[in-house]
Amino acid sequence: MRIVTVIGARPQFIKAAAGSRQIRKEHQEILIHTGQHFDDNMSAVFFREMEIPEPDYNLGISGGSHAQMTAKMLVGIEEILVKEKPDALLVYGDTNSTIAAALAAVKLQIPVFHVEAGNRLGTLNNPEEVNRITTDHLATLDFCATEDSLEKLQREGLGDRSYCVGNIMYDSFLHFVNLPWKYQNIIDFDGNAITVPSEYYYLTCHRQENTYSDEPLTEILAAMNSLDAPTIYAVHPRNRERACRVCEKEKFKNIILTQPVGYSDSVHLTKNAKKIVTDSGGLQCEAFYAGVQCIFVLDYVVWPETMVGNRNQLAKANRYDILNKLSATQIIDPSYKPFGDGHAAERICKIITEWERKNK
16 A cells, blocks of 8 residues: 655654555655654654655745644645545644644545544643644544543444554653663753753643743742752753753753754663653653653643653642652552553554455
């Protein structure tokens, strides 16, 4: 089959690393990068480190409102689909790139395969929730990371097109966590290499809810600054100015600000951290895979499977709530593996191949 895969954001690059490697064993893949994440530390470094094939097309679309971004992507992707005439389109996750690609394909009567389908927060106030729901209902095949996601799609009447394959991000995590930590390209804002302390906490914080003003970010950083070891904070480009200003204003000396890190560095920072505080859906899963306790600073649960034994806990953007959750003892049940066995990409390709045979 000729399969067009559309990616545009950092989490999708991680999924595509495993997906493209497997897809290209059996099919012809045409890769479109929308440009939603364009910064070298948010994009190009992932292609280099994870050996993702160079995109066949790069639309260079980023910035603007959700409507502006999605509209531009819809036009650009449609033009490519008309030119390439693929047998199917594959998308990952829940970004504007995902929904734009799905809409363009379904209007051209091109089957859509959606990887990481069925996740639900239960609120349309979250723009990614809108993207997820719409894409799931447009898709010909929905691939779920967990049984919980599959059950949600079954309740929405999508059971006949939905399959639980495991989390494809776990495929990538297992591949890289077992390799030597060879990159260590952890750089401060002046371009200087940072020596990772022997003990540290790992923080990422980029969502609008936590960075729209100084107040929530100050609370999060105040909690991290008071801990018994330094915190490595990999800062999203759009939050750089605020993070620097808050740390300088509050004289937070126990926080190490860095540029965004590549996937290999992030995996190993996760694996070796004392504990993790984040508002990233992907990083909370990677902490779970690594057996490192995580605090998720948000008002809703993204991955309910991780919320067991204090392994992942919700916290408000409040220093006392964060510190209270960090003090809890983590309990790990080695037999509990809700995200599969690290072979999601293989299952996805097998199901696609079976679908192709039935629909020739």
